[in-house]
Amino acid sequence: MYVRVPITDSERQALITAPVPNRSPLQPAAFVPLPLGSVRPLGWLLRQCRIQADGLTGHLETAWPDLGPDNMWLGGKTEGWERGPYYLDGLVPLAHVLVDRVLLARAQRWVDSILTMQDADGWIGPIQAPGRAPYDQWPVFIVLKALTQHHEATGDERVIPFMTRFFGYLHQTLDERPLRDWGQHRWADAVLSLHWLYNRTGDEWLLDVAGKLALQGYDWRMHFEDFRHTGKTPRDGCVLHTHVVNNAMAVKTCGVWWRQSGDTGDRQAVYRTIEMLDRYHGQATGIFTGDEHYAGLDPTQGTELCAVVEYMFSLEELIGIMGDAAFSDRLERIAYNALPGTFTADMWAHQYDQQANQALCTVAPRHWTNNNDDSNIFGLEPNFGCCTANYHQGWPKFVSSLWMATPDGGLAATAYGPCEVNARIGGVPVKISADTQYPFDPVVRFTVDCAEPAEFPLVLRKPAWADEAVAVVLSARSPEERIVRLDAPWTPIRRTWEAGDEVAVALPMAVREERRYRNAIALHRGPLVFSLRIGEERRLIAGEAKPAPAERSPDWEIMPTTPWNYALCPSHGYRLQQRPAGDQPFDPSEPPVIIRAKARRVPEWGLVDNSAGPTPESPVASDAPLDDIELIPYGCANLRITEFPTCEEPS
Ligand SMILES: [Zn+2]
Known part of the structure; x- marks a missing residue:
């Protein structure tokens, strides 16, 4: 049987069905997911999805006999x-x-x-x-x-x-x-x-x-209520409930089940799950370690790519089920850092395990709980092929989750990024495009297009990090409705929208310091995490660098060519440099944002087990000269230091 696939805009618009709400006795959804195809990427996010399609995803059936x-x-x-x-x-x-x-x-x-x-x-x-x-x-x-x-x-x-x-x-x-x-x-x-x-x-x-x-x-609620896995899993303790991907999938379990049970304890269990994973295994990018079982807080432990995309999927479901803006914040943090950070910029090669402090990507033994020596190289199927098959959902499901329907007939911008959403509101086709360089830039400009005026709430999110967030209705019909302060996690703008109406949202992005394991600091700006820019030398160890069809795709080792053992000196402040995202938004050679900072080398901080050694406890005394360093988005950095010791400041 032939199933017609819509191609033109009008065909797609005709097919876009109304989102389907939960039927009783299921609990009503906070936001109703829009049917696939309603949201499409624009700008740099379109380029990113295109890179994925032109990279390994679009060649997998010829490049990988398994498929x-x-x-x-x-x-x-x-x-x-x-x-x-x-x-x-x-x-x-x-x-x-x-x-x-x-x-x-x-x-x-x-x-x-x-x-x-x-x-x-x-x-x-x-x-x-x-x-x-x-x-x-x-x-x-x-x-x-x-x-x-x-x-x-x-x-x-x-x-x-x-x-x-x-x-x-x-x-x-x-x-x-x-x-x-x-x-x-x-x-x-x-x-x-x-x-x-x-x-x-x-x-x-x-x-x-x-x-x-x-x-x-498996009873995940009980697992996290009585959480016993507070450190790195011993090799003989690796079982299915300590497995990193099972845990990333389990982030949603109690929320999904709450829809049917209606038990508030199940809802609470979602928060407990995330809290336990953060407290004992959390990383700066919002993920947790597992290489491939719970691996503790050290930033040189790995996180498997399957766990990254599954944690994203869990959050996308939870946003709809529970509507907590904190899930959207975390979704952006993982999608804009941990996801691109574990691929080469051309998406022809990926890692099995990524590290927040990743000084060297080579085939060599590392202190993983049970993964193989090739787990942090960038390649076709490092360690095991599950990630090679499973990573494809990451970007497109994120795109689909940028907007959801509200129960009162409106649209909510559940995550920010350049895209357009098509929906029918009260029978009227409505398109809203989001023109932005977000997350590299703090301004998102929405433009409404509709055949006839449509009254509905446009719901905007205030990320927890955005103080003084504000929306400006550029097409306001009165001065009172022009400025809307985003004080709550979700703010609806209720009005009759007409074609050409515009709303600009400004989400101020101050550089934030976060204290982490061993008193180290990680730097954030908006949803982005920043990492030391390290010069890299790539060594092709298998396949072709730019494979022709049916040729083996590349496996790369990556070695540092510049120092990485820096302690950050926060008292010298940070300077920001920004430019539009390039053809490959996460290319380490042209990052859209650079933070310039001061730091001192820490000579005794060297490689241990082929990874950066244990982060020196801060503050660190160093006689080394004050150097200028550059930090780039985590997602751009193939080699990186993300959790920095800090310099002892002169008293
Ligand atoms: Zn995997």
């Missing part, structure tokens, strides 16, 4: 577990936010193949992938996430009956084949799809299936 035509999800004989579904879960949103014909056709081929792979009993896909147990529910949970997005963007009528039959299968079989290992720790991902389906069909037995999954699934 080639012999994949079991395409009817072949290899892989057949999570890699195909992971890739599809990122390919579908990337294809639709870019409206890229090649990627749309590619996603369609996977979807069409999967939609033919349903057994009479409802089971989806291979019964047993090589090296895996039979009837493993986990990869199917990812397939369902990809299909819900595909349905939102295309209206494909096959999806709802297909999903219904699979959940019918689970309903029948969960007692005899209960959740196991990965699926047991990631059960909330299946509940997301169950609730999505319930909201559309109203089949109450779907909630019974969700209830069964919650009973069989």
Whole structure:
């Protein structure tokens, strides 16, 4: 069956359906996610998504045999577990936010193949992938996430009956084949799809299936209430509930379950989860360490890329469910730092583990809990190929989550970045574009376009770091409505909007110092984290630097060519330099923002275990001369120091 994919603006506009609110007895959503395709990137964010499509994502099926035509999800004989579904879960949103014909056709081929792979009993896909147990529910949970997005963007009528039959299968079989290992720790991902389906069909037995999954699934609420993993995991203590990706996915679990349980304790548990991860394993970029199990607060421990994109996805869901602006702040902090920071600027190569203090990226033993020697090089599949399959969801789902619908018929700018949103408000098509260099610049300029005047609230967020944030309604019809102070986390501007109306939002971005592990300092400005700019020498250790189609993509080691062992001298202040984001927004050679600061070398701070040694306890005495240093966005820096010891200041 051929499913038509809309290409022109008017076709897409016609297809954009109303967001679907939660159906009783599910708790109402704070914000209702917009269907995939409603939000599209502009400006530097469009370039970034294009870089992803032109980099490894757009070449993965030829560059990586795992996702080639012999994949079991395409009817072949290899892989057949999570890699195909992971890739599809990122390919579908990337294809639709870019409206890229090649990627749309590619996603369609996977979807069409999967939609033919349903057994009479409802089971989806291979019964047993090589090296895996039979009837493993986990990869199917990812397939369902990809299909819900595909349905939102295309209206494909096959999806709802297909999903219904699979959940019918689970309903029948969960007692005899209960959740196991990965699926047991990631059960909330299946509940997301169950609730999505319930909201559309109203089949109450779907909630019974969700209830069964919650009973069989790992109890993350109890895990964090009685949190015992307060340091680095010993090698013999690595189990599924200390696993970094399971934890990043679990950030959303209690919130997702709260929708059905209505138990305020589940809501509270979301805050407890984030608090425990921050307190014992947190990093300056808002992520936590896991290489690949809980690894403590030291900034040379690693965080797996899968955990970065899954933490983002957890936050995107939580923003809709609970509407806390702090989740939006953290989403931006991870998306604008930890995500780009673990790729080369051209997105042809990624790391498995990133470090906040990353002085050297080589194949060498490091003090990971259990990862391999190649985990921090930039390449095709360092350490293990899960991230190679799973990272594709990062940017496009972030784009899709920049706007959400409000329950009272308005639109909320749930995260800031250059984009446009298309929605129907009271039957009227409305487009709002956000013209901005954010997060590199503090001003976001919104322009409304609508065929006829439309009355609705435009809801603006005040990030917690933005003191004196203000919105100026440039097209105000009276002086009173011109200036809107953003004092609360969310401020609605209620008026009748007309085509050409403009609102400029200014979010003052002072440089902020944050005290961290061993009394070190990390510098923030707006949602950006800053890192020492270190000269780098790349060494190609596999593949081609600029691969032609079907050639092996590059693996890079990166060595420092300039000193990195600096203690920051904050009393000398900071000077800022800004320029528009370049063709590659996260290129270390042309960062959009530079902070100039003063620092002194700390000669005794050297490499230990092929990483920067333990951060010297601050303040640090140093006789070294006062040097000028440059700090650049974390996301631009392949090598970096992010947590700095500080100089002892003269009394
Ligand atoms: Zn991974």
